[in-house]
Amino acid sequence: MANHSENRCLRVLDYIHDHPAGDLSLDALADVAAMSRFHWHRVFRAITGETAAGAVRRIRLGLAATALVQTDTAIDRIARDVGYPNLASFRRAFKEAFLVTPAAFRQRGELRPFLIARPEVRLMFPVEIRNEPARRLAAMPHRGPYPEINRAFAKLGAVIGARGLYPQTGAMLGVYYDDPAAIAAADLRSHAGLEVGADTVLEPPLEQVLLAPGRHGVLTHTGPYAGLSAAYDQLYSLWLPQSGEEPADRPVFEIYRNTPQDTAPEDLITELCLPLK
CATH class of the missing domain: 1.10.10.60 (Homeodomain-like)
Structure with a gap:
């Protein structure tokens, strides 16, 4: 069907x-x-x-x-x-x-069809549908290849630390607005963010990013960040068609449950959150 x-x-x-x-x-x-x-x-x-x-x-x-x-x-x-x-x-x-x-x-005078190579893709990581809360982020914008968002996270950390805001922060998230297969790497848009409460004052160069609450398909990836691209392929090509769900008109975001500063690459846990209608 x-x-x-x-x-x-x-x-x-x-x-x-x-x-x-x-x-x-x-x-x-x-x-x-x-x-x-x-x-x-x-x-x-x-x-x-x-x-x-x-x-x-x-x-x-x-x-x-x-x-x-x-x-x-x-x-x-x-x-x-x-x-x-x-x-x-x-x-x-x-x-x-x-x-x-x-x-x-x-x-x-001969016609030859185009052949589309389809590499085998298997769902290697668990996916669940989860209700995520509304989130307010203190964020730094990044434009360019997604793997280079570390620069924005470093700048975010410097500003948060200089202003003494770390006690007011929560989870670390990355918000990704474009598909790297469709947009040139130099033009990819994203935000590096830390969750903050409604009362936290955000002044430039910090930007406010609001994530709406609701249902999300959440894939939990364990391993180096280099594997995230393949995890996205699994989320969209295997889980989404089989789930019967439709994506909402909001960007995907990643929640980083630990960081390379204190965790071995094979133990990094990243949650890929796909908003659903």
Whole structure:
């Protein structure tokens, strides 16, 4: 039986096929999917085995290949019809995909499907649905590769320590707004945060981040932080489709139950919290 995620991915794939020359940006396809921009690309990749950008490229070039073999339409017109107004960029993309130029492909007259490699993914960590409380964070923003958020945490710690606020802090969290498979590493947005009460005064450079209460799918990852990317893949590709749940329009966040300062890498405990509707 198809679930909500599958149906939305199928709707996006139909839309790409029907509008190859249209606006197929991530935001536009999220609207087609009627899914939160925070999560839909991860869901799409989990279901289909490819990124949205990869699907757009594959479908556009597949339509072009069919037109080259089955019609006499001029190559520049085919390029425009599938969303490549620049003929040179179309030729380059086509040759990268099919290893021959569009003209040579037409002359050969054969069609070959794209194959999507799907590595085996297994759910290695426990996941539970948990009601999380509302949280207020004292946070420092970070823009760039997620593994480099340590810089923001170091700055956060320095400010909190200098202002004598540590007695007012609780859990350490990271809030992540973008999918690293869809956004350039330099443009990824996140916050490094410490939970604080409503009465704690936050002044620049500290920023307030509010996390809404509600149901969350929580995957508990044990081990080095380098394994978190694979844990996210398991959460989105295995647990979410099987759960029948839908992500809410809020970012994922991580709760760090211990830190590398006093814990061996294999014993680090990180909770990946996916907001649910």
